[in-house]
Amino acid sequence: MSRTAEEIGRTEIGPRPLPPLGEQRAATNLSVVDTVLDNGLRVIAVHQPTVPMVEVRLRIPFAGAEAGHAATAEVLAAAILTGTESRDRVAVDTELALVGGELSAAVDPELLSLGGNALASGFDTLLAVLADALTGATYADDEVAGEKARLIERITVARSKPNVIARQALQRHRYGDHPFTRELPEAADVAKVEPADVRALHQAAVLPRGSVLVLVGDVEPERAIAGAAAALGGWQSEASASVLPALPPVTPGDLLVIDRPGAVQSQIRLSAQSISRTDPRYPALQLANLAFGGFFSSRLVENIREDKGYTYHARSYPEFTPDGATLLIDTDTASDVTAAALLEIRYELGRFALVALEEAEVDIVRQYAIGSLLTSTSSQGGLASQIAALAVLGLGVEWLVGHPDRLKAVTAADVTEAAREFFAPTRFTGVIVGDVSKLAPLDRIGGVRFP
Amino acid sequence: MTVSQPHRYTLANGLRVVLAPDATAPVVGVSVHYDVGFRSEPEGRTGFAHLFEHLMFQGSESLEKLAHFRHVQSSGGTFNGSTHPDYTDYFEVLPSAALERALFLEADRMRAPKLTEENLRNQIDVVKEEIRLNVLNRPYGGFPWILLPPVLFETFPNAHNGYGGFEDLEQATVADCAAFFDTYYAPANAVLTVAGDFTVEGAKELIERHFGDVPARPRPQRPSFAEPPPAAELRADHPDPLAPLPAVAIGYRIPDPIDELDAYLAYLVLAGVLTDGDGSRLQQRLVYGDQLVTEVSAGCGMFGPFEARDPDTFTITAMYSPDADLAPVLAAIDEELERLASTPPDAEELAKITARWAASLHKEHDRIVSRTLALGAFELLYGNPSLVYELPDRISAVTPDAVSAAAKALRPDSRAILTITPSGGAE
Numbered sequence: 001m002s003r004t005a006e007e008i009g010r011t012e013i014g015p016r017p018l019p020p021l022g023e024q025r026a027a028t029n030l031s032v033v034d035t036v037l038d039n040g041l042r043v044i045a046v047h048q049p050t051v052p053m054v055e056v057r058l059r060i061p062f063a064g065a066e067a068g069h070a071a072t073a074e075v076l077a078a079a080i081l082t083g084t085e086s087r088d089r090v091a092v093d094t095e096l097a098l099v100g101g102e103l104s105a106a107v108d109p110e111l112l113s114l115g116g117n118a119l120a121s122g123f124d125t126l127l128a129v130l131a132d133a134l135t136g137a138t139y140a141d142d143e144v145a146g147e148k149a150r151l152i153e154r155i156t157v158a159r160s161k162p163n164v165i166a167r168q169a170l171q172r173h174r175y176g177d178h179p180f181t182r183e184l185p186e187a188a189d190v191a192k193v194e195p196a197d198v199r200a201l202h203q204a205a206v207l208p209r210g211s212v213l214v215l216v217g218d219v220e221p222e223r224a225i226a227g228a229a230a231a232l233g234g235w236q237s238e239a240s241a242s243v244l245p246a247l248p249p250v251t252p253g254d255l256l257v258i259d260r261p262g263a264v265q266s267q268i269r270l271s272a273q274s275i276s277r278t279d280p281r282y283p284a285l286q287l288a289n290l291a292f293g294g295f296f297s298s299r300l301v302e303n304i305r306e307d308k309g310y311t312y313h314a315r316s317y318p319e320f321t322p323d324g325a326t327l328l329i330d331t332d333t334a335s336d337v338t339a340a341a342l343l344e345i346r347y348e349l350g351r352f353a354l355v356a357l358e359e360a361e362v363d364i365v366r367q368y369a370i371g372s373l374l375t376s377t378s379s380q381g382g383l384a385s386q387i388a389a390l391a392v393l394g395l396g397v398e399w400l401v402g403h404p405d406r407l408k409a410v411t412a413a414d415v416t417e418a419a420r421e422f423f424a425p426t427r428f429t430g431v432i433v434g435d436v437s438k439l440a441p442l443d444r445i446g447g448v449r450f451p
Numbered sequence: 452m453t454v455s456q457p458h459r460y461t462l463a464n465g466l467r468v469v470l471a472p473d474a475t476a477p478v479v480g481v482s483v484h485y486d487v488g489f490r491s492e493p494e495g496r497t498g499f500a501h502l503f504e505h506l507m508f509q510g511s512e513s514l515e516k517l518a519h520f521r522h523v524q525s526s527g528g529t530f531n532g533s534t535h536p537d538y539t540d541y542f543e544v545l546p547s548a549a550l551e552r553a554l555f556l557e558a559d560r561m562r563a564p565k566l567t568e569e570n571l572r573n574q575i576d577v578v579k580e581e582i583r584l585n586v587l588n589r590p591y592g593g594f595p596w597i598l599l600p601p602v603l604f605e606t607f608p609n610a611h612n613g614y615g616g617f618e619d620l621e622q623a624t625v626a627d628c629a630a631f632f633d634t635y636y637a638p639a640n641a642v643l644t645v646a647g648d649f650t651v652e653g654a655k656e657l658i659e660r661h662f663g664d665v666p667a668r669p670r671p672q673r674p675s676f677a678e679p680p681p682a683a684e685l686r687a688d689h690p691d692p693l694a695p696l697p698a699v700a701i702g703y704r705i706p707d708p709i710d711e712l713d714a715y716l717a718y719l720v721l722a723g724v725l726t727d728g729d730g731s732r733l734q735q736r737l738v739y740g741d742q743l744v745t746e747v748s749a750g751c752g753m754f755g756p757f758e759a760r761d762p763d764t765f766t767i768t769a770m771y772s773p774d775a776d777l778a779p780v781l782a783a784i785d786e787e788l789e790r791l792a793s794t795p796p797d798a799e800e801l802a803k804i805t806a807r808w809a810a811s812l813h814k815e816h817d818r819i820v821s822r823t824l825a826l827g828a829f830e831l832l833y834g835n836p837s838l839v840y841e842l843p844d845r846i847s848a849v850t851p852d853a854v855s856a857a858a859k860a861l862r863p864d865s866r867a868i869l870t871i872t873p874s875g876g877a878e
Contacts, residue, residue, distance in 0.1 A: 002629070002630060002633065003629060003633055004626075004629055005565075005566040005567070005625045005626070005628060005629040007629075008563060008564065008566060008629055008632055008633065009511070009512055009563050009564060009565040009566060010512060010563060011512055011562060011563050013664075014512070015512055015513040016512075016513045016555070016559070017513075018513070018522060018552065018555065019551040019552055019555050020551075021526060021548045021549055021552065022547070022548040022549070022550065022551060023548060024477065024546050024547065024548035025477040025547060025548075025648065026477065027476065027477055050475045050476070050817050051813040051814070051816055051817040052813060053810060053813050053814060053817065082729075089729050089730075089739070090729060090730040090735070092729070093728040093729040093730035093731075094730050094799075094803060096728075097727075097728055097730070097803030097804075097806060097807055098799075098802060098803055098806055099806060100806040100807050100809050100810025100811075100813075101807075101810070102728075102807070102810075117810065117814065118810065119806065119809065119810050119813070146738075146739060146742060149742065150738070150745050150746075153696055153745040153770070153772060154745065156695045156696065157590065157694075157695055157696060157745075157770070159695075160590045160693055160694065160695045161589055161590060162588055162589055262692065263588060264583050264587050264588050265580070265583045265584060265587070265588040295524055296520045296524060296530075297517065297520045297521045297524045297525070302517060305577055306516070306517060306573065306577075307573070308576075309572075309573045309574075309575075309576025309577050309580070310576075310580070311577075311580050312577055312578075312580040312581035312583075312584050313580075313581075313584060332580070332583075332584050332588075333580065334579070334580060334583060363525070364521065364524065364525035367524075367525050367526060367527045368524045368525065368527055368528075370527055370546075371526060371527010371528055371545060371546045371549075372527060372528075372529060374476075374477065374478060374527065374546050375478050375527075375528070375529065375544050375545070375546070375819065378475075378476035378478050378819060379814075379817040379818045379819070380814075380817055381814060381817070381818070382818070
């Protein structure tokens with residue numbers, strides 16, 4: 001049997017109508033306790049017994065202005081789980097493994113994040129290992145030396161990746177030398193870090209006051225809070241964790257071209273100033289962002305991927321910091337269509353800022369925003385990470401629970417206003433990383449600055 | 452958590468169905484697994500199975516181009532598809548009110564996809580951008596999943612690049628697409644899975660309504676991809692101008708994941724003993740002890756276990772300093788394997804692996820995407836979706852002696868070694 005493509009695409013009945021949506025059952029109410037322990041640590045515990053596991057997320061504001069902070073902080077994150085007075089590295093791993101557990105640490109210019117999970121039956125073990133690291137990490141000389149060496153190699157690998165190169169260039173372009181730009185320390189700075197520096201930073205900055213611990217899973221919230229209070233009672237300080245200073249607003253301007261000789265693809269990274277989640281305009285902005293480039297059925301993706309074939313991946317998304325937010329637009333395109341892709345992005349931005357959105361488009365993004373919130377918070381890990389992200393902005397579970405209603409209240413006029421206010425192409429700046437010898441056409445459309 | 456046995460049945464047209472109701476959250480997952488992956492694509496058409504996966508999103512008789520995405524997303528859902536060595540899957544996760552829509556969308560493209568020249572050309576461009584993004588423009592692109600198979604295997608199905616060469620992709624025709632669809636995308640060659648918040652009776656009725664009249668076509672004969680293991684140590688080097696550090700991937704052949712599941716699971720446990728966690732043997736030896744490598748990992752399958760039939764691969768990968776040599780890294784790995792071969796691991800060492808697997812399977816179950824896809828894949832590969840829930844017990848039944856025997860079978864004289872050599876000369 002061999003049918004033609006035309007024969008395959010046709011049946012006797014012909015096209016069929018899309019079935020309507022059925023009745024949607026609401027999510028069951030979450031049982032939550034949100035409290036502050038005596039040591040100043042905020043703890044949010046949520047009962048979600050979908051599987052016999054428990055998820056933990058700890059977020060410690062961890063900003064530092066000193067030049068060497070990023071390097072010391074990276075070494076601290078790499079070594080914080082490598083041993084205490086009572087547990088060496090192998091003991092930490094063994095205890096966690098026997099309760100199906102894992103813990104890891106990471107740091108960025110804003111936060112030290114520790115996170116993991118375990119079988120719910122191992123909840124106390126998970127907390128005990130975490131608490132021991134927080135209060136008694138020893139940063140043994142040999143462990144620090146080993147972590148430094150590996151960190152230097154990881155940094156070398158990271159710096160060879162186009163998305164990292166582009167992110168670093170964008171950070172410098174947007175914020176100069178602000179501590180927020182120090183996402184990846186220099187290898188030379190890491191080499192200078194001494195174990196005593198790491199111990200001192202831990203003492204000064206790994207602090208409960210101002211930090212937040214999120215516990216989600218098959219543990220009753222009262223018991224989770226009591227467990228946390230008991231395990232972390234010895235973690236004490238009068239000082240507060242260090243919050244990143246406010247960022248300067250993003251200044252609109254030309255796109256800076258960064259040369260990466262031999263590159264077969266260019267990274268286009270645009271950014272503009274935006275508003276925080278607590279701003280009354282935020283729900284409308286969230287929907288505007290989705291319509292522009294925040295999901296697959298967006299103007300950006302439908303244009304430069306599904307119509308033009310310029311890219312595999314394009315998106316726009318918000319980035320939040322404690323004091324504000326920015327909008328980002330990312331895409332990667334072959335060198336020979338880089339200028340054409342930029343032209344289309346500008347066209348879509350301009351059209352978005354000038355022409356009112358239709359109700360139908362707003363309804364699609366609203367349904368998507370509400371539905372994807374439901375699916376992304378239906379797992380313990382997804383819910384824990386969402387709550388932790390909100391908690392560092394000072395928000396709680398009630399914000400999450402109340403958000404669908406805020407989205408339902410947004411009108412098409414609100415979204416049109418947000419598009420007009422935040423998406424005008426004149427508000428953006430950014431970078432393009434690529435092989436400059438192949439990017440001459442950019443000069444013809446302007447608004448770019450070559451090295 | 453209570454897990455009831457998934458409900459299984461087959462429609463008159465041969466479509467196998469797995470239903471796994473679970474009302475813990477008001478969401479549903481819908482997936483279709485087709486029993487064809489990149490191992491089945493013809494010579495001269497490398498990358499075709501994946502390209503065809505892209506085309507399946509480009510419209511069908513009732514759905515214009517872009518409609519599939521819009522209908523899923525405007526229902527509050529998410530979607531994707533992926534191409535594996537032996538199957539291709541498509542899925543949606545949505546609020547449960549949208550169950551019928553997802554079934555409609557999957558049925559429409561199973562019945563009558565629109566395979567057009569314009570969409571084919573557009574998606575060839577998109578796939579080429581995907582390959583530039585994931586392989587050509589980044590360090591370690593395709594390491595090891597594209598680079599190791601041609602060293603370990605001899606026959607085209609097992610050895611070739613599943614992403615495809617640009618020249619092959621560009622030559623794909625609409626006629627190729629029609630033939631591929633008619634051959635491999637028959638309902639009898641597919642598994643439909645629905646997991647989450649629904650009733651069995653309601654779902655069965657909707658499934659009959661939408662899939663019942665997808666015309667039956669014969670299920671294609673599944674070829675054997677078997678080939679003998681290498682008779683020597685095979686080596687190849689891949690110069691990578693973007694890579695800053697050298698890397699190595701060692702590939703070994705392992706038992707048939709389907710017919711010899713318990714033997715296969717011993718390798719899964721062995722992978723854990725070798726590299727899972729700071730206390731594991733190769734982490735201790737290579738990363739923290741001798742400090743020969745920056746990172747090391749081991750596992751079954753190029754993309755994880757339970758993604759392929761025989762022949763499957765056990766892989767150890769490591770990245771090391773430009774100042775270091777490969778020889779001591781290999782010697783240390785062989786020494787650790789020999790130690791395990793002569794002295795089986797103790798009970799606590801295996802208890803760690805077992806508990807971590809139990810936990811990771813719980814987490815997989817908790818995410819509706821991975822739960823749906825796992826049930827479908829296990830129906831397709833094993834004819835037994837419940838096996839997903841039996842795995843923790845099967846893994847904990849692996850004995851120290853079985854792990855020891857698995858280590859012994861990873862022989863230096865029957866393996867492939869692929870090295871990445873930084874060739875950029877920058878800095």
